[in-house]
Amino acid sequence: xxxxxxxxxxxxxxxxxxxxxxxxxxxxxxxxxxxxxxxxxxxxxxxxxxxxxxxxxxxxxxxxxxxxxxxxxxxxxxxxxxxxxxxxxxxxxxxxxxxxxxxxxxxxxxxxxxxxxxxxxxxxxxxxxxxxxxxxxxxxxxxx
Numbered sequence: 001x002x003x004x005x006x007x008x009x010x011x012x013x014x015x016x017x018x019x020x021x022x023x024x025x026x027x028x029x030x031x032x033x034x035x036x037x038x039x040x041x042x043x044x045x046x047x048x049x050x051x052x053x054x055x056x057x058x059x060x061x062x063x064x065x066x067x068x069x070x071x072x073x074x075x076x077x078x079x080x081x082x083x084x085x086x087x088x089x090x091x092x093x094x095x096x097x098x099x100x101x102x103x104x105x106x107x108x109x110x111x112x113x114x115x116x117x118x119x120x121x122x123x124x125x126x127x128x129x130x131x132x133x134x135x136x137x138x139x140x141x142x143x144x
Contacts, residue, residue, distance in 0.1 A: 002026050006056040008075055008082060009065030010034075010041040013095065013122055017063060018044050031055035052076075053085035062086060063093045065122075069102045076106045088114030095122045 030046035
């Protein structure tokens with residue numbers, strides 16, 4: 001079954017996931033603050049949106065790849081954040097390495113709206129120093 005997937009943060013790791021999602025037949029709505037990442041994501045088949053909230057709206061799954069706790073809180077809990085735009089019963093997947101307190105705060109707010117949260121930090125390795133979506137290998141660290 002194909003889903004609509006939101007992808008927030010479309011750098012090297014986000015592009016690697018985007019490539020795999022498209023290969024699996026999913027529709028991907030993406031957002032990134034970087035013009036270079038947005039251009040690369042568009043070439044890979046993402047439907048670019050003007051904000052994280054727009055990319056999350058209507059998505060069954062929303063994957064988030066951002067750099068800091070501050071960015072994670074802004075992307076998820078701000079007035080124009082992901083959590084406010086997601087439908088109940090959607091799944092929010094946090095791939096960034098952030099503090100446990102940040103993850104718990106986001107998960108608690110998401111749960112109030114019926115949204116499940118998965119904490120799944122990812123590392124990215126490649127045969128080169130700068131991975132591309134074709135060469136990147138993603139490894140998820142998640143609890144059972």
